[in-house]
Amino acid sequence: MPAPAVVGLAxxxxxxxxxxxxxIKQLEELPLxxxxxxxxxxxxxxxxxPEVAQNWYSALTPAQLTGAMLVAAAAFxxxxxxxxxxxxxxxxxxxxxxxxxxxxxxxxxxxxxxxEGVSPxxxxxxxxxxxxxxxxxxxAMSLGFxxxxxxxxxxxxxxxxxxxxxxxxxxxxxxxxxxxxxxLGFALLSVGGVVCVVRPIxxxxxxxxxxxxxxxxxxxxxxxxxxxxxxxxxxxxxxLKQMHSLVVTNYxxxxxxxxxxxxxxxxxxxxxxxxxxxxxxxxxxTGFLGFVGQRFLARGIEMETTGAAPAIxxxxxxxVFVWDELLLQEHPVGASAMEPTAVLLxxxxxxxxxxxxxx
Numbered sequence: 001m002p003a004p005a006v007v008g009l010a011x012x013x014x015x016x017x018x019x020x021x022x023x024i025k026q027l028e029e030l031p032l033x034x035x036x037x038x039x040x041x042x043x044x045x046x047x048x049x050p051e052v053a054q055n056w057y058s059a060l061t062p063a064q065l066t067g068a069m070l071v072a073a074a075a076f077x078x079x080x081x082x083x084x085x086x087x088x089x090x091x092x093x094x095x096x097x098x099x100x101x102x103x104x105x106x107x108x109x110x111x112x113x114x115x116e117g118v119s120p121x122x123x124x125x126x127x128x129x130x131x132x133x134x135x136x137x138x139x140a141m142s143l144g145f146x147x148x149x150x151x152x153x154x155x156x157x158x159x160x161x162x163x164x165x166x167x168x169x170x171x172x173x174x175x176x177x178x179x180x181x182x183x184l185g186f187a188l189l190s191v192g193g194v195v196c197v198v199r200p201i202x203x204x205x206x207x208x209x210x211x212x213x214x215x216x217x218x219x220x221x222x223x224x225x226x227x228x229x230x231x232x233x234x235x236x237x238x239x240l241k242q243m244h245s246l247v248v249t250n251y252x253x254x255x256x257x258x259x260x261x262x263x264x265x266x267x268x269x270x271x272x273x274x275x276x277x278x279x280x281x282x283x284x285x286t287g288f289l290g291f292v293g294q295r296f297l298a299r300g301i302e303m304e305t306t307g308a309a310p311a312i313x314x315x316x317x318x319x320v321f322v323w324d325e326l327l328l329q330e331h332p333v334g335a336s337a338m339e340p341t342a343v344l345l346x347x348x349x350x351x352x353x354x355x356x357x358x359x
């Protein structure tokens with residue numbers, strides 16, 4: 001009998017016993033455990049990471065470490081998605097970008113549901129929160145894309161990333177949840193960071209070093225309303241925790257595809273077809289990266305159970321600032337280079353207690 005067949009029979013026989021299943025599980029985790037042992041040794045000998053980060057890392061199980069890496073991969077993917085949205089919006093309206101981003105991701109999501117055998121059925125008790133989740137999500141995407149189109153990418157994403165802070169205040173006002181003094185302080189500091197991004201005339205005057213690239217009042221308002229809509233959609237997710245993430249995403253993407261298509265056909269009355277091949281790749285890539293990032297995030301949240309996922313996800317904003325400089329050649333001047341970082345740090349601390357776990 002060939003050697004592979006002998007090994008196969010041995011594995012099949014072992015899998016039928018408890019001890020065999022435990023042994024197979026250990027064998028499956030050997031590569032990850034070996035890498036983990038090497039990284040633990042590196043931490044013990046000469047690591048320059050802060051002690052808090054070392055303690056957090058050392059306490060992670062292999063599954064939690066994998067989950068954290070998947071969340072970080074989602075943040076990386078979403079940062080590239082923002083860049084592609086900016087590129088695609090040079091050739092078409094923001095709503096048309098929403099259509100391509102939502103429709104491509106919706107098709108891929110349908111394929112994933114079919115492969116995983118997930119039913120699209122939704123119980124009647126979930127209809128209302130799901131409808132609100134879909135409508136608010138569509139509004140958030142549309143307003144956010146419009147802000148990205150009209151503003152410097154880093155500034156637009158900084159405003160959109162205010163949603164966890166808005167959730168923080170909404171939970172206190174709507175759900176009467178207790179606010180800790182430290183979290184409130186960080187939240188107020190993040191609002192100060194937003195003032196630096198918005199640069200209102202009353203504070204900075206009409207003429208300053210970044211006045212040529214500042215967004216208009218309308219654009220800034222759209223970005224903040226988009227963040228508010230995203231915050232409310234996350235609150236709706238509290239009532240949808242029992243639903244499969246693919247099902248919620250399916251209806252959210254379908255709603256965004258349908259509403260954006262109707263807007264383009266009835267209001268704008270034109271589709272942009274003539275674009276360079278690279279621009280088409282960027283346009284369709286928004287949907288692909290959106291789907292991939294969402295799958296990374298959903299799987300990572302399932303495995304990363306320490307509550308650090310919101311903080312890890314804020315790598316998205318830091319990377320957007322890097323891509324803005326390197327790929328889009330948008331150069332914030334002077335103190336504006338520190339604005340997204342300031343909001344990132346303040347939001348990061350408040351998000352640990354305020355942001356939803358992206359269920």
